[in-house]
Amino acid sequence: xxxxxxxxxxxxxxxxxxxxxxxxxxxxxxxxxxxxxxxxxxxxxxxxxxxxxxxxxxxxxxxxxxxxxxxxxxxxxxxxxxxxxxxxxxxxxxxxxxxxxxxxxxxxxxxxxxxxxxxxxxxxxxxxxxxxxxxxxxxxxxxxxxxxxxxxxxxxxxxxxxxxxxxxxxxxxxxxxxxxxxxxxxxxxxxxxxxxxxxxxxxxxxxxxxxxxxxxxxxxxxxxxxxxxxxxxxxxxxxxxxxxxxxxxxxxxxxxxxxxxxxxxxxxxxxxxxxxxxxxxxxxxxxxxxxxxxxxxxxxxxxxxxxxxxxxxxxxxxxxxxxxxxxxxxxxxxxxxx
Amino acid sequence: xxxxxxxxxxxxxxxxxxxxxxxxxxxxxxxxxxxxxxxxxxxxxxxxxxxxxxxxxxxxxxxxxxxxxxxxxxxxxxxxxxxxxxxxxxxxxxxxxxxxxxxxxxxxxxxxxxxxxxxxxxxxxxxxxxxxxxxxxxxxxxxxxxxxxxxxxxxxxxxxxxxxxxxxxxxxxxxxxxxxxxxxxxxxxxxxxxxxxxxxxxxxxxxxxxxxxxxxxxxxxxxxxxxxxxxxxxxxxxxxxxxxxxxxxxxxxxxxxxxxxxxxxxxxxxxxxxxxxxxxxxxxxxxxxxxxxxxxxxxxxxxxxxxxxxxxxxxxxxxxxxxxxxxxxxxxxxxxxxxxxxxxxxxxxxxxxxxxxxxxxxxxxxxxxxxxxx
Numbered sequence: 001x002x003x004x005x006x007x008x009x010x011x012x013x014x015x016x017x018x019x020x021x022x023x024x025x026x027x028x029x030x031x032x033x034x035x036x037x038x039x040x041x042x043x044x045x046x047x048x049x050x051x052x053x054x055x056x057x058x059x060x061x062x063x064x065x066x067x068x069x070x071x072x073x074x075x076x077x078x079x080x081x082x083x084x085x086x087x088x089x090x091x092x093x094x095x096x097x098x099x100x101x102x103x104x105x106x107x108x109x110x111x112x113x114x115x116x117x118x119x120x121x122x123x124x125x126x127x128x129x130x131x132x133x134x135x136x137x138x139x140x141x142x143x144x145x146x147x148x149x150x151x152x153x154x155x156x157x158x159x160x161x162x163x164x165x166x167x168x169x170x171x172x173x174x175x176x177x178x179x180x181x182x183x184x185x186x187x188x189x190x191x192x193x194x195x196x197x198x199x200x201x202x203x204x205x206x207x208x209x210x211x212x213x214x215x216x217x218x219x220x221x222x223x224x225x226x227x228x229x230x231x232x233x234x235x236x237x238x239x240x241x242x243x244x245x246x247x248x249x250x251x252x253x254x255x256x257x258x259x260x261x262x263x264x265x266x267x268x269x270x271x272x273x274x275x276x277x278x279x280x281x282x283x284x285x286x287x288x289x290x291x292x293x294x295x296x297x298x299x300x301x302x303x304x305x306x307x308x309x310x311x312x313x314x315x316x317x318x319x320x321x322x323x324x325x326x327x328x329x330x331x332x333x334x335x336x337x338x
Numbered sequence: 339x340x341x342x343x344x345x346x347x348x349x350x351x352x353x354x355x356x357x358x359x360x361x362x363x364x365x366x367x368x369x370x371x372x373x374x375x376x377x378x379x380x381x382x383x384x385x386x387x388x389x390x391x392x393x394x395x396x397x398x399x400x401x402x403x404x405x406x407x408x409x410x411x412x413x414x415x416x417x418x419x420x421x422x423x424x425x426x427x428x429x430x431x432x433x434x435x436x437x438x439x440x441x442x443x444x445x446x447x448x449x450x451x452x453x454x455x456x457x458x459x460x461x462x463x464x465x466x467x468x469x470x471x472x473x474x475x476x477x478x479x480x481x482x483x484x485x486x487x488x489x490x491x492x493x494x495x496x497x498x499x500x501x502x503x504x505x506x507x508x509x510x511x512x513x514x515x516x517x518x519x520x521x522x523x524x525x526x527x528x529x530x531x532x533x534x535x536x537x538x539x540x541x542x543x544x545x546x547x548x549x550x551x552x553x554x555x556x557x558x559x560x561x562x563x564x565x566x567x568x569x570x571x572x573x574x575x576x577x578x579x580x581x582x583x584x585x586x587x588x589x590x591x592x593x594x595x596x597x598x599x600x601x602x603x604x605x606x607x608x609x610x611x612x613x614x615x616x617x618x619x620x621x622x623x624x625x626x627x628x629x630x631x632x633x634x635x636x637x638x639x640x641x642x643x644x645x646x647x648x649x650x651x652x653x654x655x656x657x658x659x660x661x662x663x664x665x666x667x668x669x670x671x672x673x674x675x676x677x678x679x680x681x682x683x684x685x686x687x688x689x690x691x692x693x694x695x696x697x698x699x700x701x702x703x704x705x706x707x708x709x710x711x712x
Contacts (some may be wrong), residue, residue: 066638067663111709112642 009048012120045187088317271332340648341694345687352536354422358580362573396519408531425472431670456485485628493524537581541574
């Protein structure tokens with residue numbers, strides 16, 4: 001099989017490529033330049049590309065570098081900033097998977113005659129079903145719910161059956177130079193842009209906001225309400241006293257409403273932009289509302305998730321992924337309540 | 339047999355150059371700056387090479403500064419030229435990054451627009467020149483689209499409007515195709531690079547005309563009359579001289595032969611591939627350059643298919659990571675983003691054959707068709 005292995009320069013994708021070579025596939029490595037990283041370290045830097053190339057050399061496979069900077073900006077970074085401007089909490093990794101890795105890259109790979117694209121994601125594909133990765137600590141199935149059958153047929157996640165420790169051990173055994181590299185950070189372009197504040201300040205106007213309690217009385221203030229996430233406790237300028245959490249961000253009124261832990265709870269969340277791995281599903285589901293969150297029991301009626309027990313409110317813009325056991329069914333994006 | 343059509347990136351070494359350098363990689367290892375027989379042997383070879391290089395660049399031996407690359411020669415011209423006479427720099431919008439980024443690094447650079455064929459706009463140049471200008475840099479032939487720049491006209495404007503300025507020309511892409519000794523004569527500084535005409539990588543030269551001062555950018559033992567320190571790359575310099583000699587001896591015949599091949603290649607692709615546009619104007623470009631753009635195709639994809647089929651070409655200019663970056667040259671020529679994304683440079687060389695062109699005429703249309711049907 002001709003497989004294009006997306007190689008970030010990290011250990012997971014290095015081992016993924018190595019496993020495919022061991023299995024006898026005809027593998028070509030590719031590193032995507034998604035972001036014009038001005039630093040010498042971190043995602044999309046020359047150093048990362050060099051690492052991917054040196055692993056490719058060691059494995060005896062060709063290595064390509066493709067530049068998707070414009071698409072990444074248009075499909076991931078710009079929507080990320082726009083969502084923050086609306087007071088939402090977007091998940092850019094999912095948009096990158098949707099539009100870049102399993103969109104643009106997969107289409108190009110197919111066009112060039114590759115049978116599949118492999119990545120270093122910790123998830124498994126079994127008989128057209130998308131399952132959690134074998135390592136519960138490293139499972140990345142949450143960010144893959146946007147994949148449908150058409151994509152799954154052409155994807156390989158070779159390290160999904162391994163633990164992270166197993167991946168590192170394999171990398172060390174093969175003498176890969178990436179064996180001991182630290183795990184990557186969540187949002188690559190934020191890390192290399194001097195943080196969320198610096199990135200957003202360069203893209204959207206940031207506004208000071210009033211922090212009010214559920215009765216409407218001002219209890220604090222924030223410099224940039226576009227940076228506030230529902231569920232956030234720190235940095236709301238509310239001083240001491242009882243713990244208060246952001247429960248609602250209103251960019252039009254320039255207010256952040258805070259409440260106590262009880263106010264933060266919600267019995268349901270409505271979803272938009274639904275995606276299904278293999279067709280729509282309703283009924284009993286296990287729901288995960290963040291990349292590393294614990295799944296909780298719920299019912300899905302086609303529009304909204306009703307939790308068995310009230311849960312911490314999902315920040316609007318966050319992805320809510322529906323599982324049945326280890327199987328990803330699909331998911332959607334939390335819509336602003338009301 | 340694969341077709342190597344990336345001679346603007348680098349050329350295969352001429353056998354004469356390989357043969358010339360071999361003794362200096364083994365027995366004749368001397369440092370030319372020493373005071374004994376082993377050094378004298380190396381010095382003699384260096385002097386002979388300098389005479390040859392000077393002759394073929396229309397310069398005196400004392401006007402030749404050997405460097406470690408064409409990029410270094412360009413940097414010495416721009417940075418060293420500006421250091422000797424502070425003031426704004428002026429360069430064309432389609433200069434190689436070795437010039438463009440060096441000018442940018444100085445912080446006061448005026449960029450001159452080019453027309454749709456990549457020829458410098460002389461009116462714009464005139465408008466940007468004044469007596470404060472320190473260095474003017476206009477290449478003799480462009481690396482991406484092959485456009486030959488009107489250096490004599492540029493020089494006339496510089497002498498008239500910026501009499502204190504030095505005029506530099508990057509002749510790195512020109513030497514294989516043009517009589518650089520004659521065409522670069524109006525320039526004060528002329529850069530060349532050995533590996534673009536059958537010499538080895540890692541050696542270049544800058545002509546610094548008598549009476550023109552450039553400050554060194556590499557300091558040390560004072561070699562090259564204090565203009566470029568560092569022990570000479572004797573083997574590389576000797577090989578560069580041999581490659582120059584071989585290039586010039588056969589240049590007229592090579593240009594005629596390769597121009598015919600290029601014309602057949604470009605005509606064949608323009609006629610045979612719908613939505614294929616040739617960049618620039620053949621009347622004002624070097625014989626080895628065939629630059630095309632294909633509607634609805636991305637060169638990153640095209641290159642993968644060509645590579646697999648044994649046609650080695652390029653698109654845009656390569657960056658440090660090996661990726662293809664959007665071309666500042668094509669943008670300066672007013673090419674749309676979509677056209678630039680679908681561009682392909684097939685650069686022919688002295689070793690290009692009919693079979694190479696046949697293969698490209700076979701492979702390129704098929705690859706483009708395949709990408710369009712997707």
